[in-house]
Amino acid sequence: MTLLYHAYEMTHAAVQPLRLQSDALRRFYRSAFNPVAYTPAGKAMAAACEVFENVTRRYRKPEWGIDETKIFGLPVKVEPEVVHSKLFCDLLHFKRDESAAGKRYDPKVLIVAPLSGHYATLLRGTVKAMLPEHDVYVTDWRDARVVPLMYGGFDLDDFIDYIIEFLQFIGPNTHVIGVCQPSVPVLAAVAAMAAADDPMQPASMTLMGGPIDTRRNPTVVNELAASRPLSWFEQSVIHMVPYPNPGVMRRVYPGFVQLSGFMTMNLERHMDAHADLFRHLIEGDCDSVEQHQKFYDEYLSVMDLTAEFYLQTVKTVFQDHALPEGRMMHRGEPVDCRKIRKTALMTVEGELDDICGLGQTEAAHDLCVNIPIDDHYHYVQPGVGHYGVFNGTRWRTEIQPRVREMIRTTDFKRRIQAKPARIIRRVDAAE
Structure with missing residues (x-):
């Protein structure tokens, strides 16, 4: 019951070096001092790095933002x-x-x-x-x-x-x-x-x-x-929280398992949304990018x-x-x-x-x-x-x-x- 959760945590750890490289590339291709940043290829590279960051980062609990x-x-x-x-x-x-x-x-x-x-x-x-x-x-x-x-x-x-x-x-x-x-x-x-x-x-x-x-x-x-x-639900979707989380060994229905179920129900729509994000980043459509970010910052933030x-x-x-x-x-x-x-x-x-x-x-x-x-x-x-x-x-x-x-x-x-x-x-x- 623990292995899937461990695999999930290990995947996040394994992808961290790639995220660091991607972030460095994104900064390079968005630098105002880089002539390539103004070319279609440079904009495409920066947009690709931004999308990669969105789909691989761990989403924390959002702020209420009501002041x-x-x-x-x-x-x-x-x-x-x-x-x-x-x-x-x-x-x-x-x-x-x-x-x-x-x-x-x-x-x-x-x-x-x-x-x-x-x-x-x-x-x-x-x-x-x-x-x-x-x-x-x-x-x-x-x-x-x-x-x-x-x-x-x-x-x-x-x-x-x-x-x-x-x-x-x-x-x-x-x-x-x-x-x-x-x-x-x-x-x-x-x-x-x-x-x-x-x-x-x-x-x-x-x-x-x-x-x-x-x-x-x-x-x-x-x-x-x-x-x-x-018994099927207990065997299929219940897992133990791995170390170093404070709730280690607690049996839970992980949020990422439920999220994967929701996303597969409308997988094509989510793929299209991220393809649109890539296009909007290249075009510099800030309003559409912000709208996408707000929705997925909430949607991809899940709890056990x-x-x-x-x-x-x-x-x-x-x-x-x-x-x-x-x-x-x-x-x-x-x-x-x-x-x-x-x-x-x-x-x-x-x-x-x-x-x-x-x-x-x-x-x-x-x-x-x-x-x-x-x-x-x-x-x-x-x-x-x-x-x-x-x-x-x-x-x-x-x-x-x-x-x-x-x-x-x-x-x-x-x-x-x-x-x-x-x-x-x-x-x-x-x-």
């Missing part, structure tokens, strides 16, 4: 800060500068990022769109290969525990958004809190492109997960998942369909979505989603039968795939405004419902 937002058209500084830390996740709060915006009482929103290979920074566009009118928190998951084995494991039950703990930490009237894979643990966490009558139950939950019931319009990803026994979390998710969500079947358990207790009564539910799907087919997320409404009918919301965005559900132009202009409206409506209903109780108490006190 400002606009409130009523005025620029407001934003500072991401870790407000609560766990072994496998940090709770990030995007703190807005009150000296510029004034004291605001915007709805608190917890965005639960996917733990599926990419870093939470994949939701940069999601966060940016929510910041002007919401107090935003995000789960920033930690790469499993940097967590020492001595600290124990992390599975789906732990994921659910983290969500519950974060909601309790943020406080009452929080709105939670589960993006893609976390839709299942978010729904399970809210059900567990409802069963315990937890006063910190979220005011609303929004599930976006999540695999609540993968039997509905199954995709290629769903069919692969269902067609193989769990713990083996127990990955395998439990495959079995529970994609093979046993435990949640829609009513057989999902959390810490020995059944996950009963019928217990949810106080949390509004919104589901969002993309018409062209090839990861979570249409209807898979909407299935949550059939499970949460005791949520009042006017607290159910469902929206399908035409013309977008999986990524477009939470990022891009359609997210900013069409999806996010609907999520915002649902959150505001839910808060308004809660305030209206709370007023009669206060009036009655005053009358009783007077008597």
Whole structure:
């Protein structure tokens, strides 16, 4: 199980001398003092070295790069800060500068990022769109290969525990958004809190492109997960983290394995993109080069998942369909979505989603039968795939405004419902 990961690390080490040579050549052919740099051959050599550097370097965790937002058209500084830390996740709060915006009482929103290979920074566009009118928190998951084995494991039950703990930490009237894979643990966490009558139950939950019931319009990803026994996944994709990583000997689903699977699904498109990069570098098309770099800096930055979390998710969500079947358990207790009564539910799907087919997320409404009918919301965005559900132009202009409206409506209903109780108490006190 260790050999593939070792081969991956050794390949990176072996290619390092070539990278150094390539970097020296690139500098030589881009030097303003080199006459060859202005020739077609010189530009082609510099571009080839640049492409080689892109496809061979190790991509680290990207920066959030969010240091400002606009409130009523005025620029407001934003500072991401870790407000609560766990072994496998940090709770990030995007703190807005009150000296510029004034004291605001915007709805608190917890965005639960996917733990599926990419870093939470994949939701940069999601966060940016929510910041002007919401107090935003995000789960920033930690790469499993940097967590020492001595600290124990992390599975789906732990994921659910983290969500519950974060909601309790943020406080009452929080709105939670589960993006893609976390839709299942978010729904399970809210059900567990409802069963315990937890006063910190979220005011609303929004599930976006999540695999609540993968039997509905199954995709290629769903069919692969269902067609193989769990032992096949354990033998084929689970490996041990090699030395000198801090998590040495930890069993993980490596990010580079998952990334290779994603890239082979659209290999021709990725090859064309790098061919275009080569051409744009020669032409000096800086805008196109920058756009390419931004996308692939995020796309090629991957993290490892713990083996127990990955395998439990495959079995529970994609093979046993435990949640829609009513057989999902959390810490020995059944996950009963019928217990949810106080949390509004919104589901969002993309018409062209090839990861979570249409209807898979909407299935949550059939499970949460005791949520009042006017607290159910469902929206399908035409013309977008999986990524477009939470990022891009359609997210900013069409999806996010609907999520915002649902959150505001839910808060308004809660305030209206709370007023009669206060009036009655005053009358009783007077008597």
